[in-house]
Amino acid sequence: MTFSVSTLCLASGAPLLFRIDSHFLRGLGAALFSVGFVMAATPAFADENILAVDNGEVRCRASKADLTRISLKDDRFVSVSRVQTGVEGQDFSIVHEPTRGDIYISVPEAYAKPNISFFGTTQKGLVYKFDCQIGGDSAVQVFVANADIENPSAKPEVLTASGSLQDRAVGLVRAMFEQRPVTGFEIRDAARAPVNVGDMKVQLITEYRSPTMTGKVLRIENTSASPIALREELIAGDGAIAVTISNPNLASGQATAAYVVVPAGR
Secondary structure (H helix, E strand, O other), X not given: OOOOHHHHHHHOOOOOOOOOOHHHHHHHHHHXXXXXXXXXXXXXXXXXXXXXXXOOXXXXXXXXXXXXXXXXXOOOEXXXXXXXXXXOOOOXXXXXOOOOOOEEEEOOOOOOOOEEEEEEEEOOOOEEEEEEEEOOOOOEEEEXXXXXXXXXXXXXXXXXXXXOHHHHHHHHHHHHHHOOOEOOOXXXXXXXXXXXXXXXXXXXXXXXXXXXXXXXXXXXEEOOOOOEEOOHXXXXXXXXXXXXXXXOEEOOOOEEEEEEEEEOOO
């Protein structure tokens, strides 16, 4: 996840935007403060911080014209597997840095594909499939943490089927805050390329999907030269069950996290 949520969560548990009642507000306010401490250890200087699972896919960004560094939290790469064709325009370079166990990727100017893909094996015996979209001229840092290592005792959130829509939304957002699984939900920790929406840059970081409800974790950055106030309709549109914005008032260049719950299929 590319945003630093911990400071925002601790400092601004109150300024939340919702579509449902004060019971929901109180529940999420408490969750917001708690997640500030949970996420305080997130690296501050990564372009993307991604939570991954063993044998899972990591979707990230890679620089087109500069280096891309991929670093594992509390682990290190020991090998990288990829296809090398020997054909100009189809191969890219990976260098393994032995001291920290990071890898550095460079894409040649003639590279013709929109993405790079490879498998990485770690010192702890974990395997990740990487699929990184290429773009931009600046160097990129990607930090990857493993969900089981990060929170080994986390119990899945259980959303009671007989509970109200509000109660189920509270449970889903709390789980997204705390990066916990939810019974009956598929978690897709696959950061997508950011899109520009007016003066904002919006990036989908994580999705929680079930047959009836979808939760989304978004990173929102103010790309304008002036402060902006985020409104829930700009973030989720009509039909959202709930919208939570960590810091709705963004200075120029500042980013925040938004948590959106929508009906399935949206």
